[in-house]
Amino acid sequence: MNPDREPSRLPLRAGAMLLLAVAIVFIGLGWHSAATSGDDPEQDLKAAQSQVSTTSTATSAASSSPSVSADxxxxxxxxxxxxxxxxxxxxxxxxxxxxxxxxxxxxxxxxxxxxxxxxxxxxxxxxxxxxxxxxxxxxxxxxxxxxxxxxxxxxxxxxxx
CATH class of the missing domain: 3.30.70.2390 (Alpha-Beta Plaits)
Structure with missing residues (x-):
């Protein structure tokens, strides 16, 4: 082995390990994001507010429904x-x-x-x-x-x- 080439392997190994660590972090974040994708309270609140406006128009449209019998x-x-x-x-x-x-x-x-x-x-x-x-x-x-x-x-x- 040539002593001039030996020190150049060390930065290459460190770079590979750093890339591997970053990849593991991103895989973990992706996994977490996929597992909790439906748990956003802000999104649930916005969906509920849009349902309120939809329901109010549906309620006014339903007011022409048949009359309620006494029984x-x-x-x-x-x-x-x-x-x-x-x-x-x-x-x-x-x-x-x-x-x-x-x-x-x-x-x-x-x-x-x-x-x-x-x-x-x-x-x-x-x-x-x-x-x-x-x-x-x-x-x-x-x-x-x-x-x-x-x-x-x-x-x-x-x-x-």
Whole structure:
């Protein structure tokens, strides 16, 4: 080996190690970014605000929905989302459309992730009318046997506006 060439390998090795370390850091950052891509609170807030404006136009368009019959059971509106006062707002909107409503309440659950109208036997058509009055963005599902609140009425679970 030539002694003149030996010192030139050291900077080459150091440069290669530095590039390897930088590559590992960027791979780690990319992995972290991909794993947490849906957890941006600012983005969630902006999405919620855009849904508010969309819902307000959908609510005004839904005001021409068919009239509510007298045999429609009382509605119980529960807020299962993170928007404060959502159940009260939805209750007021449903009252304005002719529905009879109970006092709004809160529901702590992770099993309901979208706006949902639950119904018992014989309440399907009334539940469909409620979902239509909500702008059509609510699912209509049979009431789970474990859901005991609002036993004589139709529960309306709201998560988003």
């Amino acid at each position: 429609t059971p009382e509605l119980c509106v529960f807020n299962a989302g993170s928007v404060s006062g959502l159940a009260g707002d939805v209750t007021d909107a449903l009252k304005a459309k002719g529905f009879q409503t109970a006092e709004p309440g809160n529901l702590t659950t992770s099993s309901v992730t979208e706006n949902t109208v639950f119904y018992d036997d014989g309440q399907k058509s009334a539940a469909d009318k409620v979902a239509e009055a909500l702008g059509g963005d609510a699912s209509v599902d049979p009431r789970p046997s474990s859901f005991t609140q609002c036993s004589d009425g139709i529960p309306v679970i709201v998560v988003t506006q």
